Each structure stands twice: as structure tokens, then as C-alpha cells.
Amino acid sequence: MKNISGITGLWLAFVLLTVGPAANGRAVAGPGYDGPGRDGSGRDSLTVQPRFGLNASAGLPGFGLQLAYRLPTRPQLAVRAGFTYFARRRPFRLSVGDDSRLSVDPDLVISMAQASLKWHPFPKSSFFASLGGGYAWHPGLGAMLQAEDKLNLGGIEMTPDNVGVIRTSLVWSRLRGYAGLGFGRSVPRRRFGFGAELGVYYQGAPRVDLQYEGFLETTTLKEQVPTIEHNLRGYRWLPVLQFVFTYAIRPH
């Protein structure tokens, strides 16, 4: 029975959501991974497994939305594509001494499109491994600092004009590789599901972009940028810890 009416589908969904895993297991008779029926054919004698799922995630490195597709011929595999976004741009003040504050304008934005292949190796477990990549529209994290008023550094004062403006950012590669592990199905057997994923993006060593006007011009800071970049070369991995809320898109 490949096709099923909308009313039957709604009823089945109701049963799945209200009766719980035991009933779920019986009703769909599905294996532990996203896909096939008991015969491994990808078909089920009672219902048609949804192929698409919508995943909303939150955690490191932000909030995301993904569309997942369970492969019909290899149901232990699913492909996912979506984006992740996080932004923190609200200015704040940083105290640097007696009545002295720096104004900090952060530009902390992660805006990334990603695609990955998800593999459920164990039929009776929702454990998965994932490989993929991403493209960052905003590949850096930065901030702008300037003095709001005179800086008092132990009796010595600097005017905002002399302090100047410092703009700094760490810029990684736009293209990134991804590997992760987790639990949960991207296309849940029930209408809704939940999962967690732990992974890491490889984004290359960061490049330091440092622009300033002011007293720092008198120093050799620009010449020290390669040393700073060398020290930062370990920051080439971006950890991922996502909690994922999944929704199965069922055919009508």
C-alpha cells in the first residue's frame, strides 16, 4: 500500500504521538534507523514512511533549520541541507580602569549554509554519524573598540582621539568541512522527534584582520600579526553541539 489517504495518515499520526514507542513499533514495524520496513525494501505493509523531514536546531554555533531527505534506496542514509545563524551585535561597555570605559561594538555573526550525509549504522539505534560541509557568508568574528571618554590609566589620561578606533576580526575560510555524531532521526518515524548532535567544523586557521587608528599606530603591533596568527592556528575547529527538533513531512 504505497498510497494512503489524508484521513488515515492523520489517524496514524495521532496514534503514533499518543500511544508511544511501543505502539509506534507495532504500528510501523520500522527498524531503528530512518528507513526501511522489516523486509528492508523501504516499504511498509501498513504505512508509507515519510521521506522528508524538517529539522530546527539550537545550540552551538547558533540556530538552524534543515531539510532532510531519507534516501529511498539506502534508507540508512539521509541527506540534509540548511543553514545556521547566530548574531550578537549589541554594543556593550568594557571597564578598563578608573571611570574609564571602552565601547565595544561586537560583530559576532555566524551565517552558514551546510549540507551533510547522515548515516545510521545500527538498525535498532538512532545513533548516527554525519559528514558534510558548509559555506559561510560571514566567515569572521570581529569587534570595534573605541573610548567613550578620556581613559584614565592610573593618573595618565588619553583622549578618545588619541586612543583611536580599533577594528579587529578573525576570518576563517568560507568553505568548511564537517563531521559529527549524534542521536535522533532527521526524518522521525513519528511526526515529531528530538535529537542531539555533537560535531566539529574544520574551517582552517584564522586570519587576523586588524585595523586601527590611534596610539597603536606608534607600535609594532602590525608586525606581530603573524605571531598572533601562529598562536591562533589551533582555533581551526568550530565545535558543534546542537539539540534538534525534527518534524516529518508526510505525503498526503
Add this chain to the structure above:
Amino acid sequence: MKKAFLLFLILTGWFAGCRNPLENVELTFRKPLTTSVQLDFRTQGGRVAENVSVKIKGRDADQIVTLLNTTNFRISKDGSLPLATLVAPSPEKPLYFTIVATAENALETVVPIALIGSGVRRQTVVLTEKESNEAKKLVATTTGQSAGDGAVNGPLVIRTPPTEAGTSVISIPAGTRVVDAQNQPVDGPLTATVQVIPTSLVWQLPNGGSLSRTKKITVVASAFQAEIYNEEYRLVKSFSQPVGVTFGLNAGARNPATGLPVRAGDVLPLYSYDGATNQWKEEAPGKVVLDKENRPVIETRISHFSTWVVGYVTELCPNDGVRFSFQSQLPNDYDYSYRVEAFYVDGDKAESAGSSYYRLQNGFTFSLQHQLFKDRKVKLKVYDRNSSLVVESPVVGSCDNVTVPLDVRAFRPAAGEAPVKASVQFPCKNIQLDKLPDQVTTYYRESGSAHWEPFLTFNKSQLVNGVMSQTTYRVKKNRKYDFSVSVLSYDFEQPNTLIDQNEWVIKIKTKEFCQ
């Protein structure tokens, strides 16, 4: 739980694998580039011009930087702005650029500069206050337009405000092509300004009117500085055809050749000054005619824009000239200067030849080389700063190769003036000298006053056991001062500092400079 532990391991590994970003980062002060241009920003009254913004424009603007190799052009408290070049200028490859100075209440000032060799070009940039009498009475501005080939769209007439020298007029006919010093058309909207140099203020002429080491303009019958520039501040240097100029003449001007007031038929010398190259040039003389109102004027044609002067030159002493040597009992570290004024003497009459300020420690000698007119009698007056005492030299020939002694042993520090030792003290005896700037300039002012005065200059060669010291009489005990330390044109200030001892110490707390 297992998942949380795994997460902990991964994040710990991530952070543990990373270094402190500032590990092994060593900051030192940059070595400044060599000064090629020394700009000095002043008001018409000679004060330091404040809150001035500077742009560098023109063909080679991208080769002009600060001594820190930046384009953040900052003027120091004493009004100076040193500039460096990224490539060495030469006669074969000169550098052309334009200084554009603006300040809130001042007229925009545009100064062309051409560097054709090594050496420091010194240039004073004078800003005129918009609402000042000078601006109203001496400056006129008009606008025009030129096509892509530099041809002006209509007649461009630049007329000076009327002064004691009447009115001078420059008339550029429609279709005249205007080009810059590189013979490139100056196109687009044009701003034309003309500023009269009052005939009584000969010292306001560029370089004081010194044509050479032995010739100086001393009498001016008419003088103006005219400029035309487009929106990119490219300055017009010359024209495709000579343009007509009428020089109004000072009604009281006398012709030195005849000793009589200037009249029709007289031929008067003309001089031009090229601001870019900082050179005066003698031009073809002009013949005096009467205008419609029967006033004497010179009508001529000029082919390039410059400062133009109708005036007379006087010869200066060709040799070292007279020198003055001082006998003094002032302490060697007494750092006040005394006003010294030279006078030309003619019988009972004495006419000021100029003045300056010098510190007058025992044995100090100075020469008025190339500053005094030839074949004149001179004397020097020295004014005590702490009393009405004036010491006067005997009268001598201006070009005499003699040393005239002056006894100022009666000059003493004022009551209450006492030496104060000013020190910069590091927290260690052994300093990494390469981390320090070569020179640190300081300024001071009494707390509550507005204007900063130059104070002491510390050189790192003065460092002894982690301390740089100098003695000064310019601050007094039990008074409060604001101090400013300028490092490569950036300032740190120590306001409201009470000098309550005979020693004032700036303590550097960081051990960053210690070995």
C-alpha cells in the same frame, strides 16, 4: 551522562589545544620614517592653528604618509605635522601633491608642494578665520567651470577686495585651457581664490620675501596670492594663453629709482613665487599706466599662477655678517628665552630689523647671517624678562665680520624661580632601548589655561639607571600644571599635577621596557 562527558572531552580538547593569542607577542615603538616635509599650521596672527584637519591630494598623494607610515595626519600640540615619502623624490622623478587644511571656523587652505630632491621642505600653512577682518578684507572667492580638456566655459574674473593697493584683477578669457604643474587639464567645477598680502606686511610674503641668500623683497607696491583648483584639489599652474592682470598699486608707493611717488611710465620689477617649488623668480617688469579713475596700475599678462608681487629688492650681507656673544651669569639649566631685537640705525633713528628669542647662557653666540641689509649700521637690544633692564650693543656695520660682546650678567632668574628636576622613571635599571621611541616631547600648561606650551624633550640616550632627567625653571613649586607627553604625535596627559617638591617624577609602571 555519557553524551555530556563526551562533550566535555571534546570542548576541553579544543580549548586545551589552543594557545594564548598574545604569547610571544612583543610590542615596541616603531622607528619613524625620515621627515621630508615639515608643515607648521598657524593662524594669521601667528598662533598655533587648532582643530585642523589635513588631507593630502594630488598626483602623488599616495606616496605621502606620516612618520608612522599611515595616512592618519595628526597635527601636534605645537602645530607641526611632519610628513614622509614612500619613494625618494629626485629632479627626474619629483613628487607633486597638495595640502588641504580645513578647520571649523577657517577658510579652506590649499597649498601645493613639489619635492624635487632630498632635504626637508619646511612650509608654514596659514589658516584665515572666516569671520576675521583678514578674511573679509583680503580674501575673495569665485567659482567657474572647465571642460574635460581644461577649457574654461566662460570668462573667469578674479578680483581682489579693495585695499590700500587698490584692486587687482585677473581675467581668464572663455576657452582658455587651465592645466596643472604636470600640464594635465584641471577640469570640472573650479574654485578660484585670491588673497591680498598687505603692502605693509612684507614679512607675510613666502619665505619672508627672501629671493636668495643675498636678496630680499623689502618694499611691496602690490601683492596677491591666487589659486584655482577643482574638486580634486588639483591646482591650476598655467594657461594655454597668457591672461591679463591688472595690479592695483599702493598709492603711497615710491619708485626707489627716482625716489618719487610711482607715476605713469615708471617700470617696476615683478616677482613671482611658486608655492610648489618654494622658489622666487624675477619676472619681466611692468609699466605703470593710469586706469580710468586716474590711479596708477600695472597692466600685464601672466602665463602661470603664483604669488605675484610688485616690489623692490634690497641686497643682504653676502658673508657671515655681525655676530653677538654673551657674557652671562644665568644658570646653565635656566630654560627661559630672552627677546633679542636688531635695529638699523641711521643717525638718531632706529628701525627694527627683526627680533627673536634665545637662551642666554654664558658664551652663547649667534649670527645674523643673511638677515641684515648690506651697508647699514645695526645695533642689538636684549630685554630682560624679569625686569625692565635692556642691554644695548654698540652700533656696528651690518656686514662687518666682527663679534660684538654683550654683557647680560645683570639678568637673573626671578624671585621664586627655582630649578625643578623632571624625571621619567622606569621600574628597572636596565631598559631595552630598542623598545623605546628615540624622543619624547612634552608640553605643559598651568591648570585651567587653554594653550599648551612646548616643555622638555627627553631622548632615550639620556637614560641612566632607568631614569631620564632634566632640570627646568618653567614650573614653579606649589602650582598645578597639566602635562602632556607626546610619543610619535600621540599624547598622554597628566592633568592637574601639583608640583610640591623640587622634583617631578613620571613613573612608568609597566615592566614592558625592562630587560
